[in-house]
Amino acid sequence: MQFTIEVGRYNPDGIYAENAKPGAPYPPPWQQAPPRRYQTYTVELPEYAVVLDALIAIREYQDESLAVRCACRSAICGSCAMWINGHANLACKSKLTEFTKDGKTRVETPPSMPVIRDLVWDMKPFWEQHNKVKPWLVGKPLADPSQEYRADNSRMEELIQEVSCISCGCCLMDCESYAVNPEFLGPHALAKAFRYAGDPRDAETRERLGDYSKPGGVWDCTHCYECVAQCPKGVAPLEQILKLRRMAVDSGFTNNAGTRHADAFADSVKHSGRLNELTLMPRSTGLFNVVGQLKTLPSAFNMARAGKLPPLLHKSIPGVKRIKAIFERVGGRFK
Ligand code: SF4
Ligand code: SF4
Ligand code: FES
Structure with missing residues (x-):
């Protein structure tokens, strides 16, 4: 069968090489996003072939400059992980027939990771x-x-x-x-x-x-x-x-935004049957955390500007008693 593979290529000269010098600050992923180009190859392989078979065939018989990381070819070593059609997968476990969309398969490194070369992303983070x-x-x-x-x-x-x-x-x-x-x-x-x-x-x-x-x-x-x-x-x-x-x-680690957020969410649903978005952010931040509350103001202004501020009057849904009954039944922390 003939398969078309579109490969995200990246040449390491430039951003990455410069930052990889010893002692240089390690840039966050979005600053590392390299300029990349896409190159298309056509390979002839059996119907049962996987994406890694295609990449190895390209590297062996068409373009020896293509960098691919792999070892076991059996979904055990974890080294061939890459983006295939926009999601992370193991190339040695992904059948080409299943991953061919609109006549081709696109492989690349994910944008959130620094790239060493072509399909080899840097595992340092x-x-x-x-x-x-x-x-x-x-x-x-x-x-x-x-x-x-x-x-x-x-x-x-x-x-x-x-x-x-x-x-x-x-x-x-x-x-x-x-x-x-x-x-x-x-x-x-x-x-x-x-x-x-x-x-x-x-x-x-x-x-x-x-x-x-x-x-x-x-x-x-x-x-x-x-x-x-x-x-x-x-x-x-x-x-x-x-x-x-x-x-x-x-274990008692409840003095944090995450736990307060979960509590505020559950309290609101328990009492009115739905989420009170007006109180969610202040309660998650901590009512006595003045600095934290001030920091949320820009988000509140942005929501107001976009017309997304929740109504000031928070009403209960009809049948809220049944919601309360569920909470009573579940019990535990949110009783
Ligand atoms: S996807 Fe994450 S959790 Fe799963 S095997 Fe790979 S590293 Fe481990
Ligand atoms: S945000 Fe949470 S659920 Fe989503 S991928 Fe990350 S760890 Fe998993
Ligand atoms: S080559 Fe080892 S997991 Fe794919």
């Missing part, structure tokens, strides 16, 4: 975020050091999902929050964070939860679900982030 969550176990001391710590099977089973991570970066590539805020730890790092915070043998769970509750942590996820959709190993980082949030709140 990925590993930097990964290292920030202290991705190792701090073992609890044992009364008898000659004995081993016996972990409960059911507790360890909860961690299996995250242990499948192959560090490919697909989730970070498509994370909407990370794309606009490179301080966000990101889905892979937070999934890793749960792997250790949720481990019954870890001695620093509380400290970890405090750290993950800070700005850039669990509350900066916007629930876009991209990490769940794009992860090739079923790690579902968002699910691990939600577990960390629950653990953090249960």
Whole structure:
């Protein structure tokens, strides 16, 4: 079968080479977005071929200057992650027949990541975020050091999902929050964070939860679900982030914008059956946080200018009693 591949090419001379000098400040991803050009190739491959087969065929028989990163060709090493038709995927796992749209397949690096060359993106930001969550176990001391710590099977089973991570970066590539805020730890790092915070043998769970509750942590996820959709190993980082949030709140880390936002949201729905957007931002910021409140004023003005300010009078929906009954039934933190 004949396949048409459109490849985003990038020559490293210029922005990246300059900033890669030792000691040079590492620019945020949006400043790294390189000028790129698209080059189209045609390859003849069997119907079962994957995107990586096409890229290797191009590099071997048509254009040896094409840079591609790969190793296992079996969806295990994670090195061939790239954007395919605008979303992160493993090139060795993506069948060409499934990824051909309008007669072609477009491959490139994602715009939120720095590029080394062509399809090879720089994993430095990925590993930097990964290292920030202290991705190792701090073992609890044992009364008898000659004995081993016996972990409960059911507790360890909860961690299996995250242990499948192959560090490919697909989730970070498509994370909407990370794309606009490179301080966000990101889905892979937070999934890793749960792997250790949720481990019954870890001695620093509380400290970890405090750290993950800070700005850039669990509350900066916007629930876009991209990490769940794009992860090739079923790690579902968002699910691990939600577990960390629950653990953090249960441990008393509630003095942060994320928890206040969740509380304000739930309170509003409980009392009127819908969201009171007028009080949501002030309550999330903290009513006594004068500086924070002042910082929200530009957003309020912008909303007013765009005619998007919510009505001053917040009315309850008909049948709000049934909503309240649901809250009573669910109980817990929002009762
Ligand atoms: S759900 Fe959260 S962590 Fe996952 S991609 Fe979206 S913003 Fe990022
Ligand atoms: S969580 Fe999934 S998408 Fe993210 S790095 Fe691990 S395997 Fe890749
Ligand atoms: S080449 Fe190893 S995951 Fe694709």
